[in-house]
Structures are given as C-alpha cells and as structure tokens.
Amino acid sequence: MHKQELQNLIDNLLARISTKMVEVGMNELLKKEGEELGGGINAMRLVRYLMGDPELPDQQLVWAYTAVKEKLEVCIEGAPKLYYFSGD
Numbered sequence: 001m002h003k004q005e006l007q008n009l010i011d012n013l014l015a016r017i018s019t020k021m022v023e024v025g026m027n028e029l030l031k032k033e034g035e036e037l038g039g040g041i042n043a044m045r046l047v048r049y050l051m052g053d054p055e056l057p058d059q060q061l062v063w064a065y066t067a068v069k070e071k072l073e074v075c076i077e078g079a080p081k082l083y084y085f086s087g088d
Helices: 003-016 019-033 043-051 058-077
Strands: none
Touching (some): 019 043
C-alpha cells in the first residue's frame, strides 16, 4: 500500500472512530479469533481490524497505530467495561 493510501485509511478511521465502534470491534474480535495469550485484545490487532485490512504490513500498522492511539485510548476509557494496558 502506498503512503497516501495508508494516510487516507488512517484519516478515515480517525473521522469515524467512537467508543461504540471500538467496543463492537473488540467484541467481534473476541468472538471470531479469541483472546490473546494472557487475555484481552492486542491494540495492534484491533487497529488492523478497525482499518479493515487484516493483511496490513507490520511497519504500516505501527504507523497507523501511532496515529490513532490517542483517540483509541479515549474510546476505550469511554466504555466502563473496557480497559487498556499500555506497554510503554
């Protein structure tokens, strides 16, 4: 995927991301693919899913995650039953 195409996907996600969207996405991932080892959903896997590109290369995924991380955290904090572990 070219840089501009990726940026368009990121911009589209940023424009439509919401607490409900994140909650639904996490629930769908849990049903389809189950939890990560140790529990929960990996944020990178969630971003890949929300962007609609399960084959997004890791390098581009990191760029996308960095761009949406702040809004993603706000959405997760907006749903009382969800919580976020930061690896930083």
